[in-house]
Amino acid sequence: MIHNVSIKNLGVIHDFSTDRLSNINLIIGENGTGKTFLLKSLYASVKTMEQFHRGNNRRSVQDLLAEKLRWTFQTETLGELVTKGEQDGLSFSLMNDGTDFSFSFSKSAAVKIANVSSLEEQRASNSIFLPAKEIISLIPVILRSRDVDQAFGFDDTYYDLAKALQIKPHRGKNYKTFADSRLLLQNIVHGKVDYSEENQSWYFVNSRNQKFSIDTTSEGTKKIAILDRLLANGYLSPSSIIFIDEIESALHPKAIYDFLDIIEKLAFDMGIQIFIASHSYFVIKKLYLIALKRKQSVMCYSMNGNEKAAVSDLRDGMPDNSIIRESVRLYEEEVDQTL
Amino acid sequence: MRENVFLTESGMTFGPFDADCFYHIEKAEEWKKLYDNGCKISECVVYRRNKNAWLSIEAKTTLANPHSPLDGGESFRNEIEEISEKLENSLDIFLKARLCNYTPEGFEQIDFRNAETVFVLVIRNHQYDWLINVTEALNQEIQRQIRFNRLWNVRVLAINEETAARYGLVTRSEQQGLQPGSGF
Numbered sequence: 001m002i003h004n005v006s007i008k009n010l011g012v013i014h015d016f017s018t019d020r021l022s023n024i025n026l027i028i029g030e031n032g033t034g035k036t037f038l039l040k041s042l043y044a045s046v047k048t049m050e051q052f053h054r055g056n057n058r059r060s061v062q063d064l065l066a067e068k069l070r071w072t073f074q075t076e077t078l079g080e081l082v083t084k085g086e087q088d089g090l091s092f093s094l095m096n097d098g099t100d101f102s103f104s105f106s107k108s109a110a111v112k113i114a115n116v117s118s119l120e121e122q123r124a125s126n127s128i129f130l131p132a133k134e135i136i137s138l139i140p141v142i143l144r145s146r147d148v149d150q151a152f153g154f155d156d157t158y159y160d161l162a163k164a165l166q167i168k169p170h171r172g173k174n175y176k177t178f179a180d181s182r183l184l185l186q187n188i189v190h191g192k193v194d195y196s197e198e199n200q201s202w203y204f205v206n207s208r209n210q211k212f213s214i215d216t217t218s219e220g221t222k223k224i225a226i227l228d229r230l231l232a233n234g235y236l237s238p239s240s241i242i243f244i245d246e247i248e249s250a251l252h253p254k255a256i257y258d259f260l261d262i263i264e265k266l267a268f269d270m271g272i273q274i275f276i277a278s279h280s281y282f283v284i285k286k287l288y289l290i291a292l293k294r295k296q297s298v299m300c301y302s303m304n305g306n307e308k309a310a311v312s313d314l315r316d317g318m319p320d321n322s323i324i325r326e327s328v329r330l331y332e333e334e335v336d337q338t339l
Numbered sequence: 340m341r342e343n344v345f346l347t348e349s350g351m352t353f354g355p356f357d358a359d360c361f362y363h364i365e366k367a368e369e370w371k372k373l374y375d376n377g378c379k380i381s382e383c384v385v386y387r388r389n390k391n392a393w394l395s396i397e398a399k400t401t402l403a404n405p406h407s408p409l410d411g412g413e414s415f416r417n418e419i420e421e422i423s424e425k426l427e428n429s430l431d432i433f434l435k436a437r438l439c440n441y442t443p444e445g446f447e448q449i450d451f452r453n454a455e456t457v458f459v460l461v462i463r464n465h466q467y468d469w470l471i472n473v474t475e476a477l478n479q480e481i482q483r484q485i486r487f488n489r490l491w492n493v494r495v496l497a498i499n500e501e502t503a504a505r506y507g508l509v510t511r512s513e514q515q516g517l518q519p520g521s522g523f
Contacts, residue, residue, distance in 0.1 A: 327468075335506070338390075338392070
């Protein structure tokens with residue numbers, strides 16, 4: 001679990017730091033305030049720690065990190081990640097389960113990073129990033145563009161997820177929370193997604209065992225089915241970290257509500273740390289209710305562009321934020337129209 | 340000069356209202372006799388000429404927490420049901436009074452074909468974001484009945500004293516000119 005983070009001069013993020021991370025961490029803010037950048041920087045760092053000395057891989061942490069950052073953010077040079085106009089360069093540090101990891105580079109950095117903290121050992125887990133858009137229908141294209149064409153287009157969040165989804169569901173015992181969560185996920189979409197080796201294609205099978213081409217399946221269904229697959233194939237474990245960008249995208253509010261119930265289980269029953277970026281009032285409200293119900297902290301970071309992020313604990317109440325203010329504005333408009 | 344009326348309820352001073360456009364249901368003797376069987380009603384009905392809207396107003400000092408850890412929100416739901424019942428009864432009583440010409444003159448001007456029917460719950464001390472939840476909960480409860488969502492197209496609002504004052508439904512103590520409680 002990540003316990004603290006400090007970031008300076010990463011894209012639009014001038015200065016972000018926290019030592020109050022919890023099992024569920026919500027990132028909110030208007031478009032362009034750095035929500036996805038924050039998630040991706042954490043993801044790239046954690047994946048570097050997980051890939052370091054994995055199996056027979058003996059690549060240096062500097063090389064792994066440089067490649068991960070380039071392919072996650074898809075910049076020609078690493079220096080493009082440094083906030084424009086800042087002379088000091090980018091610095092990043094986090095502490096994960098007692099292990100410190102940090103790096104820094106200037107705007108002149110090309111494809112190498114000189115200053116990276118050393119790692120003693122691999123972080124033994126698999127973390128994953130769930131992007132806003134579903135990717136099941138794009139898996140062949142994603143893999144081709146990366147494995148064959150080696151071209152920018154689908155960043156590493158998509159590529160890593162595509163690779164993870166290719167792992168077959170394993171037979172035998174699963175964690176109870178994962179098994180329960182899978183049932184709930186399958187209830188939301190009334191079925192599940194699977195891969196046919198024979199046809200070399202993905203398909204959706206509903207609760208009546210009817211099969212449908214993945215292309216005729218809704219985006220929301222595919223998105224939910226992704227998590228089901230990851231819980232089935234052993235990719236995730238209690239020490240995984242899950243990053244979810246725009247969790248509400250393509251999901252009906254009821255599906256968001258049910259999906260977050262599952263997130264609650266994974267986070268508080270399984271101990272998986274989860275970072276969620278959202279624009280949705282429903283998401284904030286539901287996570288606030290989860291914090292109250294569980295009597296646990298759900299930290300909320302409201303990104304404010306040039307200013308420091310506002311930090312609050314949803315256990316203490318709904319945060320003041322433009323998403324809330326918009327719903328209040330609608331209410332005020334209704335009052336004004338009526339009275 | 341038109342007579343102004345005020346009504347004090349739940350620690351709030353409602354008004355000033357034009358007496359011709361104010362119907363204090365609780366004090367209407369004709370209806371007290373008929374409905375003295377514990378029928379719950381709202382405080383009053385007010386006709387807003389400028390909006391061609393007639394408002395059934397209920398006042399409360401406070402409301403239960405919908406997310407109370409003590410009872411899972413049961414008290415809140417019970418209160419919403421009760422408020423809804425009051426507003427529904429008041430609609431019936433008011434309309435009957437209007438049909439029988441027992442309401443003040445001002446109500447004769449209501450163009451019922453185009454008038455808005457509004458249920459307003461005024462909760463004295465409530466934050467905005469809580470009011471949104473209350474509005475939605477009350478709206479859901481009211482709209483369960485076809486006569487509200489089809490026949491009368493009722494609009495539902497939950498507001499606090501501050502908002503009520505801003506829209507002239509309530510006079511706050513620093514604003515008062517006339518004596519409160521001078522309604523009938």
